[in-house]
Amino acid sequence: MRGRRWALGLGLPLLAIVVLVLLFRWDWLIPIVEAQATARLGRPVTIEHLHVKLGKVTSITAEGLRIGNPDGFEDAPPFAAIPRASLDFDVAGWLRDRSVAIPVVTLDQPVFEVIGRADGKDNYTFDFGGPRETVAEAATPGPKIGALRITGGQAHVAIAKLRADFRIEAATEDPAGEPARIVAKARGTYAAQPITADLRGGAILNLRDDETPWPVQLTLANGPTRVSLQGTLQDPVALKGADLRLDFAGPDMALLAPLVGVAIPATPPYRVTGKLDYGEGAFRFTDVDGRLGRSDIAGRFSITPSRERPVLDADVSSKRVDLADLGGFIGGTPGRANTPGQTAQQRQALARAVASPRLLPTSPISVPRLRAADIHLRYSAASIIGQGMPFDSMQVTLDIEDGTIRLHPVQFGIGQGRLGGEFLLTPQENGALRAKGELELRRVDISRLMQAAGAGGAGSLGGVGRIDAVGKSLSDMLGHGDGELTLVTVGGELSSLLVDLSGLQFGNALLSALGIPARTKIECLIGDFALRRGQLTTRSLLLDTENYVVNGGGSADMAREVLDWRLRTSSKRFSVGSLPTPIAITGSFKNPSILPEVGELAARGGAAVGLGVLFPPLALLPTIQLGVGENSDCEQLTRRRG
Structure with a gap:
């Protein structure tokens, strides 16, 4: 009896467990x-x-x-x-x-x-209830x-x-005799442009198998932008071990902004290829090789994603660059009429820019776009191409942080000399930018400057300048800005074409225009200009040569882009046919008029030129003595006549 009770006591729980398991x-x-x-x-x-x-x-x-x-x-x-x-x-x-x-x-x-x-x-x-993970984490x-x-x-x-609305279809395939793969396609709109994308992911047998690279092939079209990506990933989940080739092309790099998360100025048509990988929390685009308009481009880029602002870091160079291709970076219309691959819209924009009476870019600089990402860029160009271009090379270091732009420096090589400066552009509450900067010319070759103007010459030019301006575009800044510029020569000679034209020496001008050597030695050239609320006025303008003295004065309205200058030449020796008639430089920046003045206008113009601008003031001596000009003739002339 006792054994039966024990068996019953043990069996009932076991039975309950069995029943629970069976019914669970x-x-x-x-x-x-x-x-x-x-x-x-x-x-x-x-x-x-x-x-x-x-x-x-x-x-x-x-x-x-x-x-x-x-x-x-x-x-x-x-x-x-x-x-x-x-x-x-x-x-x-x-x-x-x-x-x-x-x-x-x-x-x-x-x-x-x-x-x-x-x-x-x-x-x-x-929101998983803790700190948000970074891409790397x-x-x-x-x-x-x-x-x-x-x-x-x-x-x-x-x-x-x-501005995206698209649909994705995705599935894995396991074809007989082939490794499994993922296939996906997207159709719709992205950045208000039609988008089509096709992805073939290759074998997905182990997304974290270090022994088996994961192949990927992607083709994407977003509006006129074309992107292709092909290669393998060792660890696609962690984006590691990439051996990927990225190729993208389109009519304008500005259209890439929605794809890369960084605002890019307008550019001419481009095609760029390079190696893409991921490391240290950044997407890296290296071994870059491509073309931008008529310019070549090479180097590396990296983009570090961030919830606040992504960071773009780039080292870029060009063997040959056309500065017109970079016009979008200062608010202008990039490219030229003969730039290959332009769209109809780009050709129309260039035609409008050519037809416009304005020379300075008037497009507002978008401060919100500047604040969308932090950018650190180093750019160099070994040579600069373009008709009438006096620059030989270029170097730029640019940093944009929270919308503040620092150029430190931007530098152009001109012969054996250079033109350089450092500038700071700070966002203002009204959406404008305040630009402050300093400019320096150091031993700039006059021959290169005059060659660009179709004339000859020798020697070098030095100078210093500064700018302090507020505006929403380059035109707006200069049209309301303050600053100054002083230029001084360092010896050399200038084609007598320029001097003879201003003195109406028709014979010598004709000989010079025909290319017959006719030069005059420069003893001193000093130009001193002041910018006040957009008005550029001449404080002193003097060219002293072995045969002539040319002085001038006038102003330029930077806001209206209007010129009003006079030049008068006086011969140091009597010369038959030499008429001290002033030359008037008037009209717009884009279409200036250079004509002799006669009669009452000439008298008035000559009087205006001669009032307070014939000789440079003693105040310029520090500039000359500090070596900007390194010209003892200018120093002696200033002391003698100042």
């Missing part, structure tokens, strides 16, 4: 799983059915999985709706060394709805995922900030 349904755990997932993701998660197949490798399947939207968004459609999602979990590995290995993940007919509203709120940013050791299988995946992406 994994769906009973759904409320717990849903609560945990909802708390983790910060949005509602629901599951219709849950299945678990226990073993060393345990299979978990969720049917009717739905991940909802965060507060402030409608419930339908949800962020994700997956009729069937399953994964295999390596329990033995986890018990052995706590490693997380998921040999297989399968998603059947997943549908995603990705929304970014105009007010900045979105449904694809997840998110990519470092996580689950070891094996095969990823997707059947009939779809996504709708609508992000107002990017």
Whole structure:
């Protein structure tokens, strides 16, 4: 009897356990799983059915999985709706060394709805209750995922900030005799431009298998921009071990801004190729080789993503550059009429720029775009091409941080000399920029300057200048700015064409124009100019040669781009046919008029030239003595006549 009671007491619990196991349904755990997932993701998660197949490798399947939207968004459609999602979990590995290995993940007919509203709120940013991970942190050791299988995946992406609305179809393929691969395509609009993209991901047998590179092939067209990416990734989850070749081309690099996250000024047509990889938290584009308009371009770029502002760091160089191709960087229209590959719109823009009476760029500089990213750029050009261009080389170091622009320095080589400066542009509350800077000319070759003007000469030119201006464009800054500029020669000679024209020596002018050597030695050239509220006035202008003395005066209205200058030549020796008639330089910056003045206008012009501008003031002596001009003749002339 006692034995029967013992057997009954032990058997009933065992029977209850057996019955519980036989009747147990994994769906009973759904409320717990849903609560945990909802708390983790910060949005509602629901599951219709849950299945678990226990073993060393345990299979978990969720049917009717739905991940909802965060507060402030409608419930339908949800962020994700997956009729069937399953994964295999390596329990033995986890018990052995706590490693997380998921040999297989399968998603059947997943549908995603990705929304970014105009007010900045979105449904694809997840708050996991702790500090947000950076790209690098998110990519470092996580689950070891094996095969990823997707059947009939779809996504709708609508992000107002990017002016994007496109659909994605994705699936994995397992063709007979070939490795499995993922195939995806996107169609719709991005940055208000049509977008098409096709991705072939290659074999997805292990996304973290260091022994098997993961091949990728992507072609993308966004409006007129074309991008292709081809190569392999050693670890696609962490974006490591990249051997990728990136090629992109289009009519204007400004159109790349939505794709790279960094604002780029307008450019002429381009094509660039290079090696793409990821490291130290940055996407790196190296071994760059390409063309921009008529200019070549080489170097490296890196973009470090950031939730506040991405950072672009670049070292770029050109063997030969046409400065017209860089016109967009100062608010102008880039390129020339003969730049290859231009669109109809670019040709029309250039035609408008040519037809415009304005010479200085009037396009406002967008401060919000400047603040969209921090940029650190070093650029050099070994040679500069272009008709009438006096510059031989170029070097620029540019930094943009929170919209503040520093050029330190920008420098142009001119023969054996240089023209350089350092400038600081600071955003103002009204959306304008304040520009402050200093300019220096050091031993600039007069021969190069005159060659660009179609004349001859020798010697060198020095000078200093400064600018302090506020405006929304380059034209606006100069039209309201203050500053000064002083120029002094360092010996040499000047083609007598210029002197004879201003003195109406018709015979010698004709000989010089025909290329017959007729030069005059420069003893001193001093020009001293002041900029006050956009008015550039002549404080002193004197050219002293072995045969002539030329002095001048006048002004230039930088806002209206109007010239009003007079030059008068006096011969040191009597010369038949030498008429001391002043030359008037008037008209606009773009279409100046250079004509002799006669009669009453000539008398008035000559009087104006002679008032206070014939000889340079003693105040210029420090500039001369500090070596800007290094010209004892100018110093002696100033002391003698100042």
